[in-house]
Amino acid sequence: xxxxxxxxxxxxxxLLGGLLSAGFDEESCRSRYESALYRTTSPHKPSTYLLxxxxxxxxxxxxxxxxxxxxxxxxxxxxxxxAIEPTDCNYLVWVAFSGLGNRILTLASAFLYALLTNxxxxxxxxxxxxxxxxxxxxxMSWLLPLDFPLNQxxxxxxxxxxxxGNMVKKKILNKPKTSLTPFMYLHLVHDYDDHDKLxxxxxxxxxxxxxxxxxxxxxxxFAPSLFLIHSFEEELSNLFPDKGTVFHxxxxxxxHPSNPVWGLITRYYQAYLANADERxxxxxxxxxxxxxxxxxxxxxxxxxxxxxKLLPEVNKREPISxxxxxRKSKAVLLTSLSAGYSDNIRDMYWEYPAVNGEVISVYQxxxxxxxxxxxxxxxxxxxxxxxxLSLTDKLITSSWSTFGYVAQSLGxxxxxxxxxxxxxxxxxxxxxxxxxxxxxxxAPPFYDCKAKTGTDTGAIVPHVRHCADMSWGLKLV
Ligand code: GDP
Numbered sequence: 001x002x003x004x005x006x007x008x009x010x011x012x013x014x015l016l017g018g019l020l021s022a023g024f025d026e027e028s029c030r031s032r033y034e035s036a037l038y039r040t041t042s043p044h045k046p047s048t049y050l051l052x053x054x055x056x057x058x059x060x061x062x063x064x065x066x067x068x069x070x071x072x073x074x075x076x077x078x079x080x081x082x083a084i085e086p087t088d089c090n091y092l093v094w095v096a097f098s099g100l101g102n103r104i105l106t107l108a109s110a111f112l113y114a115l116l117t118n119x120x121x122x123x124x125x126x127x128x129x130x131x132x133x134x135x136x137x138x139x140m141s142w143l144l145p146l147d148f149p150l151n152q153x154x155x156x157x158x159x160x161x162x163x164x165g166n167m168v169k170k171k172i173l174n175k176p177k178t179s180l181t182p183f184m185y186l187h188l189v190h191d192y193d194d195h196d197k198l199x200x201x202x203x204x205x206x207x208x209x210x211x212x213x214x215x216x217x218x219x220x221x222f223a224p225s226l227f228l229i230h231s232f233e234e235e236l237s238n239l240f241p242d243k244g245t246v247f248h249x250x251x252x253x254x255x256h257p258s259n260p261v262w263g264l265i266t267r268y269y270q271a272y273l274a275n276a277d278e279r280x281x282x283x284x285x286x287x288x289x290x291x292x293x294x295x296x297x298x299x300x301x302x303x304x305x306x307x308x309k310l311l312p313e314v315n316k317r318e319p320i321s322x323x324x325x326x327r328k329s330k331a332v333l334l335t336s337l338s339a340g341y342s343d344n345i346r347d348m349y350w351e352y353p354a355v356n357g358e359v360i361s362v363y364q365x366x367x368x369x370x371x372x373x374x375x376x377x378x379x380x381x382x383x384x385x386x387x388x389l390s391l392t393d394k395l396i397t398s399s400w401s402t403f404g405y406v407a408q409s410l411g412x413x414x415x416x417x418x419x420x421x422x423x424x425x426x427x428x429x430x431x432x433x434x435x436x437x438x439x440x441x442x443a444p445p446f447y448d449c450k451a452k453t454g455t456d457t458g459a460i461v462p463h464v465r466h467c468a469d470m471s472w473g474l475k476l477v
Contacts, residue, residue, distance in 0.1 A: 012036040012037060012041070013036055013041050014033045014034075014036045015033075016035075016036065016042070016046075016252055016253075017041075017042070017045050017046055018046065018048075018051045019046050019051065019054070019249060019252055019253050020032060020033070020253065021054075021055065021058060021138055023138060024138060028134070028259070029134035029135070029256055029258070029259065030259055030262050031134065031256045031257045031258075031259075031261075031262040031265070032134060032256045034262070034266075035252075035256070038265075038266070038269060038391050039390075039391060039411075042248070042252075042412050043412070044242060044245045044248055044249070044412060046245075046249045047238070047239065047240065047241050047242075049238045049239055050239045050240065050249060053115060053239060054253060057114075057115055057137075058137050058138055060089075060118065060120060061120055061121075061137045061140050061142070062137070062138070062139055062140045063089070064088075064089030064091075064120045065120060065122075065137075065140035065141060065142075066122070066140070066141055066143070066144070066145045067145065068089075068140075070087060070088060070089040071089065073087065074087050074089060074091070074182075074212055074213070075148065075149060077182060078149055078150070078182050078183060078212075078213060079149045081182070082182070085212075087212055089120060089212075090117075090118065090119045090120070090211075090212050090213070090214075091119055091120045091121075091122055091212065091213050091214070092110060092113065092114045092117070092119040092120070092121050092122070092214050092216060093122050093123075093124060093144055093148075093150075093213065093214065093215045093216065094106065094107055094110040094121060094122070094123050094124060094216055095124045095126075095153045095156070095215060095216060095217040096123075096124045096125065096126025096127070096129055096153075097126075097153075097189070097217050097218070097219055098219035098373075099371065099373055099402065099403070100132075100373065100379050100382045100383060100386075100403070101382075101386065101401065101402030101403035101404075101405065101406050102219045102220075102402045103126075103129075104251070104255060104386075104402075104406050105220070105221035105247070105402050105405060105406065105439050106218045106219060106220065106221065106222075107123065107254065107255075108221070108223070108246075108247055108250045108251055108254060108255075109218070109220075109221055109222045109223045109226075110216055110218070111250055111254060112223050112226060112246065112250060113216075113222075113226065115239070116226065116232050116235055116236070117205075117208075117209065119214070121142060122142060122143070122144040122148075123142050123143050123144055124144050124151075124153055125143050125144065127374055127376070128376050128379050129143070130143055131258060131260070131376060131379075131380070132257065132258055132261060132379060132380065132383050133254075133255055133256060133257065133258055134256040134257070134258055136253065136254045136255075136256065150183065150213075150215065153215070153217065156185050156187070156215065156217055157187065158187050158191075158192065158193065158196065160185050160187075162181055162183060162184050162185045163184075163185045163186075163187050163196070164184045164185065164186050164187070164195075164196065164198075164199065164204075164208070165187055165192065165193060165195035165196030165197075165198065165199075166195070167184070168195045168198055168204075169195045173207065181211070182211075182212055182213055183211065183212070183213035183214070183215060184208065184211045184213075184214055184215070185214075185215045185216075185217070186199055186208075186214055186215065186216040186217070186218075187217060188216060188217065188218035188220060188222060189217055189218055189219055189220075190219055190220060190442060190443040192443070194447070197445035197447060198447075198449075200222075200225045200226075200228065200229060200445050200447070200449070201229070201447075201449035202229055202230050202231050202449060203449065204449075205229060205231060205232075206231075220441055220442055220443050221247070221402070221405070221439040221440065221441050221442075222441055222444075223246050223247070223439075223441070223476065224438075224441045224444065224464050224474040224475055224476050225441060225444050225445060225457065225464075225474065227243070227461065227463065227464050227476065228457055228460060228461070228464060243463040243476045243477065244436035244437065244438050244463075244476050244477050245437075245438075246438060246476055247405075247409040247410075247437075247438055247439055248409050248410070248412055248437060248438075251406070251409055251410050252410065255410070257383055257384070257387060260380060261380050261383050261384050261387075264365075264380060264381065264384035265384045265387050265388055268365055268384065268388060269388060269391060272331060272333075272361070272363045273331050273333060273363070273388070273391065273392075275329070276329045276330060276331035276361070277328045277329050277330065278328065278329075278330045278331075278393050278394075279330070279331050279332075279333060279391070279392040279393050279394075280305075280310055280311065280330060280331070280332045280333070280392060280393070280394050280395075280396070281332075281333050281334075281335075281388075281389040281390075281392035281394070281395040281396065281407065281413075282301060282305070282332060282333070282334040282335070282341075282395075282396045283334075283335050283336075283389055283395070283396065283397045283398055283401065283403060283404040283407060284297065284301065284334065284335065284336035284338075284341050284398060284418075285336070285337075285398035285400075285401035285403055285404065286336075286337075286338075286398070287400065287420075288421075288424070291338070291369075292336070292337070292338035292340060292341075293336075293338045293339075293340025293341050293344075294424065296421055296424050296425055296426050297341065297421065298340070298341055298344050298345075299426045300418055300419075300421060300426045300427065300430045300431075301341060301345070301396070301418065301430075302345070302348075303426055303430035303431075304396060304416060304418060304429075304430040304431035305396065307429070307430065307431075308416055308431065310394055310396065310416070311330070311332070311345075311360065312354040312355055312356045312358050312360070313354070313355045314348060314349065314351075314352035314353060314354055314355065315352060315353050315354075315355050316352050318353060319353070320353055321353035321354065321355060321356075321357050322357070323355075323356055323357025325357075327357050327358065327359055328356075328357075328358050328359070329358070329359040329360075329361070330358050330359070330360050330361070331361050331362075331363065332345065332360060332361065332362045332363065333363055333364075333365075333388055333389060333392055334362060334363070334364045335364065335365065335366075335385040335386075335388075335389060335403075336364065336367065337367060337368050337369055337370060337371070338367055338369065339364065339367035341364075342362050342363070342364035345362050346361075346362035349361075349362065365381065365384065365385055365388065366381045366385065368381065368382075382403070386403055386406045386407045386410070387407075387410065389404075389407035389408075389411070390406070390407045390408070390410035390411030390413070391411065392411065392413070394413070394416075395407065395408055395411065395413045395415040395416070396415060396416045396417075396418060396431060397415040397416070397417055397418070397434075398417070398418050399417055399418060399419060399420040399469035399470070400420060400440075400442070400469060400470055402439065404417075405438075405439035405440065406439070408434075408437050408439075409437045409438060409439055411437075412437055413437055414433065414434050414435075414436060414437050415433075415434050415437075416431045416432065416433055416434070417431055417432060417433075417434050417468060417469045418430065418431045419431060419432065419469075420469065432468060434468050434469070435465065435468055435475070435477045436475065436476065436477040438475045438476040438477065439475065440467035440469060440470055440473040440474070440475045441467075441473055441474045441475065442470060442473050443473075444457055444458075444472070444473065444474040445457065457474060458474055462477075463476055463477055464476060464477075465477050
C-alpha cells in the first residue's frame with residue numbers, strides 16, 4: 001500500500017458517508033476506498049435508515065449466501081423439484097443480460113427489490129461480471145455458484161413454463177391448493193407483455209413473496225415503478241427521503257471496479273484530467289445505423305456546448321486571442337464508439353483561439369467502433385469510460401443511453417441531454433437540462449392494478465415522472 005496516499009484516504013470520506021462498511025481487504029479492491037480521492041464529496045447524504053438496512057442486508061447475505069447451511073438446504077430442494085415452503089432465506093437471482101450500462105442499471109434495480117422483499121441477491125456472472133466488479137458484500141460472495149442447478153438462463157423467456165406472466169396467462173396460479181413451484185422466472189425484458197407486467201401489482205407481489213427462488217431477467221431500470229407499488233411505499237420513503245438519489249447511493253454502494261478496471265480509470269484520470277481547472281464530459285451514443293461520425297451529430301454537440309456555455313466560442317478572425325484575467329484550463333473527456341467527434345473538436349481549439357483564452361484539451365480514451373459485449377477488454381474499457389465520465393464536473397449525455405445514465409447518477413450530475421436527432425439534422429434545441437440525475441425506465445407498465453385499467457403511471461405521484469429524453473419512460477425526481 002502506497003504510504004503517500006494513506007493520509008489523504010483517511011482524511012477524505014472514504015466510506016462515502018457510511019454507505020460502505022469498513023473492514024474489507026483494501027488491496028484486493030483498490031477502488032472501494034480510493035474512489036473518495038477522485039470524487040468531490042457527494043452533497044447527497046444517504047439516510048441513516050438506508051445505512052441500517054444495508055448493514056442488515058449484509059448480515060442476511062452472510063447468513064444465507066452461497067454454500068451456507070441455509071443455501072445448501074434450499075438448493076437441495078430445488079434439485080428435487082418438489083414444492084417448498086418459504087424458508088428463512090429466500091433468493092433473487094439476477095441474470096446477466098444486455099449491454100453493460102443496462103446490466104448495471106438492472107442490477108441496482110434488482111438489489112433494491114431484494115432489499116424491499118428481504119431476499120438474498122445472487123448474481124449470474126455471465127461472461128465477465130466477476131472480472132469487472134469487486135464483491136460488494138463483506139465476507140460472502142454475491143456470485144451465483146457455478147453448480148447452481150438452474151443455469152440455462154439463455155433459454156428463459158416469456159414462454160418458459162415457470163415464467164410468472166405465462167403462469168398467470170395459463171391460469172395455473174388460480175387453482176385452489178396448487179402447490180407453488182420452488183422457483184419462478186420473472187421476465188422484465190422490454191418486450192414483456194401485460195401478464196409479465198403484473199409484477200408491478202401489490203396482489204402479485206403478495207403471491208411472489210411465497211416463492212423461495214425468483215430468477216429475474218431484465219434490461220430496464222425498473223426502480224421508478226417500485227415506487228408505485230403501495231406495499232413498498234413506506235419502506236421506500238424511509239430508505240430514500242430524497243427520491244432522486246436511488247441509483248446514486250445504490251450504485252456507489254454496489255459497483256466497485258475491479259483492480260484491472262481501476263487501473264484503467266486512475267491512470268487515465270491522472271494523465272489527462274487531474275490537472276485541469278475544470279472537466280467537461282461528453283458522452284456520444286448514436287443509435288442510427290451506419291458508421292459514424294455523422295456531421296449532424298458533431299454540429300449538434302458543438303451547438304449544445306456553445307449555447308449552454310459549457311465550451312467557449314472560437315475566434316476565427318484572429319490568430320491569437322489576448323484574454324484578460326486567468327487562463328483557465330478545461331479538459332474535455334469525450335466517449336464514443338467513433339473517433340471522429342473528439343478529433344474535430346480538438347482540431348477546432350487548435351486551429352483557432354478560444355475567445356475567453358481558455359485552454360481546451362480534448363481526450364477520448366477509446367474508439368471501439370461497434371458494440372462488442374462479449375469481449376472482456378471491450379467491457380473493461382466501457383466501464384472505465386462510464387466511471388471517468390462520472391468524475392467530470394459537468395456532463396453532456398445522449399438521449400436513451402444507459403451508458404450515460406450510469407455516468408450521471410454515479411457522479412451525482414444532472415446532465416445536459418442531446419436531443420434525439422430525427423432525419424439526420426441538428427435538433428432545436430440541440431440539448432436540454434435533465435430533471436434529475438436518475439436513470440430513465442424505458443419500458444414501464446401503464447396499468448392501474450386496482451382499477452384494472454390502463455393509466456398514466458407518470459402522473460400518479462410527483463416523484464415519478466416521464467423522462468425528458470423518452471416521453472413514455474419513467475424516472476424518479
Ligand atoms: P446503451 O446501449 O447506450 O444504453 O448502453 P449499454 O452500455 O447498455 O450498451 C452499449 C455498449 O456499447 C456498451 O456497453 C459498450 O460495450 C459499447 N459502447 C457504447 N458507447 C461506448 C463508448 O463511448 N465507449 C466504449 N468503450 N464503449 C461503448
